[in-house]
Amino acid sequence: MNIAMRRQPLITFENVWKTYGKGEAQVHALAGIDVSIGQGEFVAIMGPSGSGKSTAMNIVGCLDTPTSGRYGFLDVDAGKLDRGSRATLRNRYIGFVFQGYNLLPRTTAVENVELPLIYRGVASRERRELAMNALADVGLKGRETHTPAELSGGQQQRVAIARAIVTRPTLLVADEPTGNLDTARSHEIMDLLTRLNGELGLTIVMVTHEQDIADYARRTLRFLDGRVASDTTSLETA
């Protein structure tokens, strides 16, 4: 039995198309996607470049909207929301982890982690406390006042994860989170994500090129030419 069937769906793609360009030059980045991801799932998205996985990720993260079809997030037709509402949705329910960490330069770790809370309007004392806790959660206690330049790649990615989880989001969107890291560091990061998935029930959708990284996820979606070519769920856990 599919795990996704047992859980309440968090994300639903219903015949989602994303089209760029016009006429002859028209390109379908997504050509009719139908997928649903349940609350608490850990899903890896794989596929060659140009397969539409990045476009799908942008839609999942409410950064982009479909050209046609329905993208449902938390029972909301998120594809129809305006810029401001999607910003609020991202701030409340979604955390982002990127390949290049994307921390603000010359800004301390704790200040980076506080950033999403600023836009949520949390008072500074509470903000600082939450940010400190989040940094401790990812194993960076004592590094709070380091700037990204003073941290290793793995540590920077931990700061980014702390920033993503400090708002207690429902969904974590990770775009090749280990792409810039060596094997040992990559596995540390993946262990961290797996723990967050298990402990907090955090839904994780992650794009990756590497099979061993994808193996951390219970479910793998393979994209090809704008469609979901395969959807496999490992049976050893559940």
Next chain:
Amino acid sequence: MLWETIRLALLSVWRNALRSFLTLLGIVIGVAAVIAMITIGSGTTEKVRSDISKLGSNLLVVQAARPDRSGSTSFTPKQLEAKDVEALKKGLATAKAVAPSAQKSVRVVYGSQNISAQVTGTENDYFTARDWNVESGRAFTESEIRGGTNVCLIGATVRSQFFGSGDPLGQSIRVNRSSCTVIGVLESKGTSGFGQDQDNVVMMPLSGFQRRIAGNRDIGSIFVAAADGVATSDVQAEIETILRETRRIAPGADDNFEIRDMTQIADAMASATTTMTGMLGAVAGVSLLVGGIGIMNIMLVSVTERTREIGIRLAIGAHERHILIQFLVEATVLSLLGGLIGIALGLSLAGVATALLSIPFAPSISIILLAVGFSALIGMVFGFFPALRGARLDPIEALRHE
């Protein structure tokens, strides 16, 4: 939230110190120019006012009207006469002093030195009218004035030219071939607003001047000082009535004399320098505008440079307005900082300039506040377009930006 944004803006200004400084320079120079120009300008206005008030306060000067250049007149030309003076002295209730005077520039000789000085024949009221005190010695006596005795008072310049630090009282100087005894020295009045040395003068009783120097009985001007608390315009009207009567001017005919109100002249000159100040200020204001464009330029660079940062902020939930406010505040903080430095610089420049030109240093609080407000406004206006551009970025594109 706003305080947080201001703090972050200051931090960003600090992190890019060199670039911030160069950006500030435009605003600094603009504000400094405006502040310096206006401060120096209002100092000049004040200087002009005080120079003119040195002529005497509430002073009116009556002179015979002269035919205009074409020779055509709408009045009968007539010199001022002793009986005009008498009539004014008797009839003018609103005057503190009425003094006839005649002037001529002649050579004055003492020992082997000779200089050219302005020689004035007048009465003691002249000193009252012009607020001019006798520093040493004494003024004329009644009998000296009536008899036209050959006594004289000298100005500070004549004194130092002839006597240095010696005592001039009782000495005899030659004025236009006739000698006169120095009975007093006038206090120094300095240079007039018209660039004339007011201390290069010799004063003698009017009748003596007429007989020995001028060779006629003409009266050049009558100086009238309005009594305290009386408007010069009232005195002017009264003088006109009296003189029309004594000079037998038919009703409807034009006056054959002129009354100049020194207070009005002072006002006119002051307003001329104020206009000058305003124009200089406006020219300096153009450099402020250039400074504003500098801010816009650097904010555009800043937005482009920080595209990725904007992308991150948008991705984690910043709204357009958050980004807009962030960059607006940054631009405003930047130009406000420039404004403050500019004010300090402008005031120092004005301080040095006014000291060199020996005019009063008159900084204006309202101009300073205006400069602060204006530089903040420039930041907001010129920061708006770049900020909007940043706020409207597509987060996906922005995150991809290298």
